[in-house]
Amino acid sequence: xxxxxxxxxxxxxxxxxxxxxxxxxxxxxxxxxxxxxxxxxxxxxxxxxxxxxxxxxxxxxxxxxxxxxxxxxxxxxxxxxxxxxxxxxxxxxxxxxxxxxxxxxxxxxxxxxxxxxxxxxxxxxxxxxxxxxxxxxxxxxxxxxxxxxxxxxxxxxxxxxxxxxxxxxxxxxxxxxxxxxxxxxxxxxxxxxxxxxxxxxxxxxxxxxxxxxxxxxxxxxxxxxxxxxxxxxxxxxxxxxxxxxxxxxxxxxxxxxxxxxxxxxxxxxxxxxxxxxxxxxxxxxxxxxxxxxxxxxxxxxxxxxxxxxxxxxxxxxxxxxxxxxxxxxxxxxxxxxxxxxxxxxxxxxxxxxxxxxxxxxxxxxxxxxxxxxxxxxxxxxxxxxxxxxxxxxxxxxxxxxxxxxxxxxxxxxxxxxxxxxxx
Ligand SMILES: [Fe+2]
Numbered sequence: 001x002x003x004x005x006x007x008x009x010x011x012x013x014x015x016x017x018x019x020x021x022x023x024x025x026x027x028x029x030x031x032x033x034x035x036x037x038x039x040x041x042x043x044x045x046x047x048x049x050x051x052x053x054x055x056x057x058x059x060x061x062x063x064x065x066x067x068x069x070x071x072x073x074x075x076x077x078x079x080x081x082x083x084x085x086x087x088x089x090x091x092x093x094x095x096x097x098x099x100x101x102x103x104x105x106x107x108x109x110x111x112x113x114x115x116x117x118x119x120x121x122x123x124x125x126x127x128x129x130x131x132x133x134x135x136x137x138x139x140x141x142x143x144x145x146x147x148x149x150x151x152x153x154x155x156x157x158x159x160x161x162x163x164x165x166x167x168x169x170x171x172x173x174x175x176x177x178x179x180x181x182x183x184x185x186x187x188x189x190x191x192x193x194x195x196x197x198x199x200x201x202x203x204x205x206x207x208x209x210x211x212x213x214x215x216x217x218x219x220x221x222x223x224x225x226x227x228x229x230x231x232x233x234x235x236x237x238x239x240x241x242x243x244x245x246x247x248x249x250x251x252x253x254x255x256x257x258x259x260x261x262x263x264x265x266x267x268x269x270x271x272x273x274x275x276x277x278x279x280x281x282x283x284x285x286x287x288x289x290x291x292x293x294x295x296x297x298x299x300x301x302x303x304x305x306x307x308x309x310x311x312x313x314x315x316x317x318x319x320x321x322x323x324x325x326x327x328x329x330x331x332x333x334x335x336x337x338x339x340x341x342x343x344x345x346x347x348x349x350x351x352x353x354x355x356x357x358x359x360x361x362x363x364x365x366x367x368x369x370x371x372x373x374x375x376x377x378x379x380x381x382x383x384x385x386x387x388x389x390x391x392x393x394x395x396x397x398x399x400x401x402x403x404x405x406x407x408x409x410x411x412x413x414x415x416x417x418x419x420x421x422x423x
Pocket of ligand 1: 123124151192331332333357
């Protein structure tokens with residue numbers, strides 16, 4: 001990777017990893033706004049300068065890095081033009097702090113404009129060489145956006161210091177920073193970044209996990225504003241609903257069955273229903289850390305434990321005739337595609353894609369038999385490369401599981417015709 005001269009100097013002069021600048025990287029962005037994140041090495045004022053690639057007046061935004069926020073800065077840039085390329089740099093006073101030529105920001109096209117987008121989606125990453133090779137592969141595949149759905153990173157604690165240390169170490173991976181300096185990323189968590197293995201919303205100290213997540217992950221919103229981290233975004237023909245399947249789980253009775261525990265919580269369920277009803281996207285991804293099946297092991301963190309809520313979601317999609325829904329999960333260190341025979345309830349056969357792991361430890365025993373399984377692979381260092389294209393009719397959704405060497409492990413192709421309610 002190539003760094004600007006000032007950045008190299010800063011990195012070399014850093015006394016310890018804690019003293020290095022992290023980022024800048026890109027978070028949420030849409031057709032008129034973008035978020036840029038950086039963790040400064042010291043408290044102070046830092047200016048983000050954004051300039052249209054085609055030329056024009058730069059936008060300057062000054063932000064303070066404070067110890068209170070662990071020196072994490074979120075710049076929210078508004079008033080941008082759709083489908084437009086911008087260059088950005090970070091200044092400390094008059095000095096260039098981060099001014100790499102690769103610092104490019106591309107806004108989303110207008111939602112209704114026919115467009116092609118390429119996403120990378122995966123889960124379960126460490127800071128090892130194999131995970132770093134996956135970040136490099138995502139970059140060389142020229143994905144437009146990255147979606148990370150949990151165990152990114154492994155923390156296994158809700159202690160503030162441990163959460164902070166692990167987020168810091170993860171964000172310090174140079175290949176991760178290089179990938180995300182020029183494409184937006186969205187995140188949700190799974191058990192290991194939320195609290196610990198198979199953890200639920202009753203985990204003590206979960207407020208610490210959320211606080212650190214909000215510092216290190218620049219999203220437009222986090223859950224309901226006080227709890228959870230669910231969020232959504234639209235890019236081209238795809239709208240992604242990033243669900244939080246941890247924060248609210250087991251915290252009270254379910255909206256779907258009062259004698260059973262909740263997974264999503266009532267507010268997230270209402271948010272999801274409103275979002276699905278309002279969405280005009282040809283493809284609507286419901287993405288979360290866990291899988292949409294029963295894992296068939298002793299753990300309870302899967303949709304199999306909350307079948308009553310899964311049933312409510314499927315019933316809602318069917319009754320409201322919501323087309324284009326695709327389920328996405330991670331967690332199990334195996335990758336799969338399932339095509340459920342849901343035409344009677346949903347109106348069409350719902351697909352699920354499972355993408356895991358980015359690191360190297362697979363779990364063959366979780367690649368269990370399922371009559372609806374259409375693809376599977378127990379393969380390390382993988383991500384799902386999604387090409388969605390609404391410039392053709394019907395719009396296409398082509399997903400391939402790609403490994404760190406760029407090999408295609410499997411592919412599965414859908415069109416909007418496959419995901420339209422049968423009369
Ligand atoms: Fe994992």
